[in-house]
Amino acid sequence: MENKGLDIAHAKERLLDAALGHVTFDGWSETTFRAAAEEAGVAPELARLICPRGALDLAVGYHMWGDAAMRDRLKEADLAGQRFRDRVARAVRLRLEAGDREIVRRGAALFALPQNAPAGASLVWGTADAIWTALGDTSDDINWYSKRATLSAVYSAVVLFWLGDESEGNAATWEFLDRRIEDVMRIEKFKAQMRDAPVLGRVLEGPLRVLGRIRAPSGAPDDLPGRVTDEEKA
Template identity: 65%
Template sequence: MTPEYDPTETALLEAALLNVPFDGWSEDTFKAAVSESGIEPVVARALFPRGALDLAISFHRRGDDEMVRRLEATDLSGMKFRDKATLAVRLRLEAVEDREAVRRGTTLFALPMHAADGAKLIWGTADRIWTALGDTSDDINWYTKRATLSGVYSSTVLYWLGDDSLENQATWAFLDRRIGDVMQIEKVKAQLRGNPLLGRVFAGPAWVLSKVKAPAGARDDLPGRQATPS
């Protein structure tokens, strides 16, 4: 289901996107969006206190919403997990209608003062994908799954930004390789767990990690919680 967005927020974002190719996600872009949309500056600042930074965040999260909508409209039955994950990342990129806005956003969130916001957005995208695919993990795997997919997603975005191949075929091939690498890691982990000797060696660390739990309830930050030892 597509979320219903505040029309004032939408008007500001659409006006900003017209200026982003020229001025990036900057204060000049924010002021131009306010002027061109006819929205009162005090109202615009109340909706987006940090100006263009908050507009860029809204742009990214709307892309996540569109990706989830497309996933929910797709029949995933019969698909292998790696194919589902690959499709989800591909749908996230295909949901982007303005590649230059993403490019400018990448530059914005590469700045030290905004790096935490950028990391949170990437983590949020990975979380939305895992949730949409039905992930029910409630232990350390909740974190490792999202951390791994965050790496896949961010590297694929960077590759995609420089891809000039027909219909982004080079990007999709790159994505498939990255997902393949992740599946190899999971295969190795399974082999280690199945090895009696190594199982005893890692019994202590495994016990500690088993006490780490996923965040309780809906959150948009990274910390989790630790289970009370029994």
């Protein structure tokens, strides 16, 4: 196999493209990784250098590709006049539609393994961050974290529901998504009412003052959920 002058990013794309034809049958496994390297014309040693964790790195790459596809489709979507909750729902729907159900199912099984759970959680947080950022979120305080944490939970639940959905056009999934977002809106409304209540407002004054000092991360610190490592960018 000829690897001279091979661009690392391009080689990883070739590996991922080749792997997708095997994931449905062999999952994100070592078998898939080796078959992808052979079909992509990438020497095993170079493939391992590009993806030290083997198929896990390819699964991470596939998830990140889905985030990028969602961002591109969201730019083309007409969101004018829509309520913000509807814009969030649209973004989540576009993110799900960017992936192949069986490939995502195999990825869910991979990231459910204890040793891979941190990587999976990081990716879900990254998806939530991608959605909020694409929708123009400008929060720079505790809300930056709470928005992404809440959407991460919603997205995770919707993905699991979608994987088992057999309704026509995934209608049941979109209804489930709307209900989850409605639940979030009720919680936010309740929180606002509690803050505005005279007695509770005084009780919460101290904690809220402390929380008000929290700021969104600057420069993507290494320990932030959803942080994309240099290794994953390669």
